[in-house]
Amino acid sequence: TQLLEQSPQFLSIQEGENLTVYCNSSSVFSSLQWYRQEPGEGPVLLVTVVTGGEVKKLKRLTFQFGDARKDSSLHITAAQPGDTGLYLCAGHFPAGTALIFGKGTTLSVSS
């Protein structure tokens, strides 16, 4: 069974702080996605990364795909209360067709 490990599981920070969430696997991803889920809603896609070493930016969010395509990180600069939610990484592995989800990181940003 291919597993995605996400860390940390919970993160509680003050507005304006920076944070990084990690997603790791012992297997190589063919692609990796990051989703954000707000309470009472379904996950919404933030980004898809495909190429090893790829970096994508979405306003204050920076997503990085490891060179070996076994890990990824999400960095948020100057977090705001609106960033509060559950952040999920999800990967496709070369041998599989379904997305494998990590357990998620619950982020709480207080003002």
Add this chain to the structure above:
Amino acid sequence: DVKVTQSSRYLVKRTGEKVFLECVQDMDHENMFWYRQDPGLGLRLIYFSYDVKMKEKGDIPEGYSVSREKKERFSLILESASTNQTSMYLCASSLAGVLETQYFGPGTRLLVL
């Protein structure tokens, strides 16, 4: 905008009841998925379908069945609900292709008493 709707936001059922969860998407997507989401366990795939009348088991299909008679509709059936099926159920759809975005519905929170 893609819209994925689920028939109920909240549902309370008794042990042994047959439960139907309905999901409808309006973007002509080929793929549809059913997940359950539990605290500390993340999203786990129950079943998915890549075409009408086609289905594939996910990671946790036991106790569930599915039906896809029309392209836009994917139903999840709990033949005899049990308390350990109390969970948040999420439906998603996507175009065919591995890198395609999955669009999720708002979820159905099911409580089995």
